[in-house]
Amino acid sequence: MDNSDPLLSELCSICHVNPPKYRCPRCATRTCSLPCSRRHKLWSQCSGVRDPAAYLKRSELATEVAFDRDFNFITGIERTLERAERDAENRGIDLNRGQVVDGEDSLDGGVGAASAGASAGQKRKRPAQGLVKGEAGFLRGAEAGAVKVLRAPRGMSRNTQNTSRWHPKHKCLSWTVEWISATGEKTIRNALETYQISDAYDRAFPVPKDERPNADVKKDNEASGTESLAGQTSPEAKTPAEMSAQEPDEAESVEGKEPDGSTETAQKSNSIPPIPPHRNLYFYLHRPRTSTKRPVIVPLSPSDTLNTILRDRTVLEFPTVYALPECAQSMLESKETCPFILEEEYLRTAPPEETKGEASESDEDTPEVSAGSNGDASGVNIENVDEKTVMEVLKQDLFEPVS
Numbered sequence: 001m002d003n004s005d006p007l008l009s010e011l012c013s014i015c016h017v018n019p020p021k022y023r024c025p026r027c028a029t030r031t032c033s034l035p036c037s038r039r040h041k042l043w044s045q046c047s048g049v050r051d052p053a054a055y056l057k058r059s060e061l062a063t064e065v066a067f068d069r070d071f072n073f074i075t076g077i078e079r080t081l082e083r084a085e086r087d088a089e090n091r092g093i094d095l096n097r098g099q100v101v102d103g104e105d106s107l108d109g110g111v112g113a114a115s116a117g118a119s120a121g122q123k124r125k126r127p128a129q130g131l132v133k134g135e136a137g138f139l140r141g142a143e144a145g146a147v148k149v150l151r152a153p154r155g156m157s158r159n160t161q162n163t164s165r166w167h168p169k170h171k172c173l174s175w176t177v178e179w180i181s182a183t184g185e186k187t188i189r190n191a192l193e194t195y196q197i198s199d200a201y202d203r204a205f206p207v208p209k210d211e212r213p214n215a216d217v218k219k220d221n222e223a224s225g226t227e228s229l230a231g232q233t234s235p236e237a238k239t240p241a242e243m244s245a246q247e248p249d250e251a252e253s254v255e256g257k258e259p260d261g262s263t264e265t266a267q268k269s270n271s272i273p274p275i276p277p278h279r280n281l282y283f284y285l286h287r288p289r290t291s292t293k294r295p296v297i298v299p300l301s302p303s304d305t306l307n308t309i310l311r312d313r314t315v316l317e318f319p320t321v322y323a324l325p326e327c328a329q330s331m332l333e334s335k336e337t338c339p340f341i342l343e344e345e346y347l348r349t350a351p352p353e354e355t356k357g358e359a360s361e362s363d364e365d366t367p368e369v370s371a372g373s374n375g376d377a378s379g380v381n382i383e384n385v386d387e388k389t390v391m392e393v394l395k396q397d398l399f400e401p402v403s
Helices: 034-044 064-091 110-118 135-144 157-161 197-204 212-233 240-255 261-271 306-310 328-333 343-349 356-365 387-397
Strands: 147-150 165-167 172-180 186-192 282-287 296-300 313-316 320-324
Touching (some): 135 147, 135 165, 135 172, 172 197, 172 306, 197 320, 296 343, 306 313
Parallel strands (some): 147 313
Antiparallel strands (some): 165 172, 282 296
C-alpha cells in the first residue's frame, strides 16, 4: 500500500473518494459535497439541525462555538415570537383577551386604575378590549382631533387595510388615506395629518419626470384660471348713481317674474365658492353611512390639511378621498346624471335621523306651539274636533246649502 494514499477515515464518509469539507451540525458526520450531505440525511434520517439540548463537556462550554450556539438559539426564539405576533396582527387575531390592563394603556381609566395597584410589581401588559399594537394611541389621537372613527369588524378587509397610527417622531397621526380616481381605481397610502391634500396626493401619485419642468407653467395656468373664474362670478364695478338708477327697474322686473328651476340651480351653484384644482383634479371627502345609493362627497380645498378636513367628521376606519376632474359647480348643474351627490344637496333631502346633529342647535331656538295658541296647525290637538261641524264649515266655504 502506497503511503501517499489517504486512509478511509480521512475521506468523505459517504463517497470515500474526496476529503471531507463539511460537518453535520446534528451528528458531526463529515461530507465532501452537497449531494453527499443530502445522501447522508436520507440514509441516516438526520435532520441536519443542531440539537440545543445536546450534552456538552465543561471544557466545550467555554468556547466561542458554544457561545455562538447559545446566542443563535436565543435570538431564534425571539425571532419566532416576533414573526408569530406579526402574523396574528395581520390576520386580526386578538392575543390580549383576558389580560390585566395597565392604567396608562387603558382608554377608560377606571378599570386600569383599579388594576394598577394589583399589578404594580408585575410586567406591563398590553390593553385588552381587542386592541392591537399601536391602536390605542391612534384612537386617542383621533379623539383629540375630534374625528369619529367607525370600526369595521375585526379581520375584515377595511380593518386590515387600516395602518393608521400615532407617529412618535412627528408627534401627530399618520392616517391611512384611500384615493379613488374617476375610473374607480383605488390606491391606499399613508400620510401625516399635517400634510396638505395636494402634498398627500403628490406623495401617493408622484409627478412624472417628463412633466416636472412644466410645473411652474401649470401653476401659472391654474392661477390665471382661478382669476378668470373669479372675474366671471364677481359683478362688474358700478357707481352709486348707476346702482340707484337701476334698482327700481330691477325690482319691477323681479316682481313680474316667477322663479324657475334654472334660477334656483344658479343660486345653488353660486353658494359654493370656487375651489382651484390641483393637477387638473378636484378633491372630495367621502361621507360614510348614508341612506342614498350614490356616494355623498364634500368638496375640499387642495391647501387644507388632513386634520382640518377631518375635524368633526366621521370616517369608516380611515378617510376616503375622491380625485375627480369635475368641479362642484358642474356636479350641481348635472345633478340628475352625476354619479355623486354633494353633501349640501344631500342634507336637504336626507332623513331627520341623519341631519339631527346639524339641526339640533336650530331646533333649540325654535319655540314650540302649544295646543291653545294661534300658531301653526301642526300644534293643535284635533282629537276632540267634531267632524260634522268641520263639514258644515267647508260646505259654507264652497257656497253650498246646508241641509
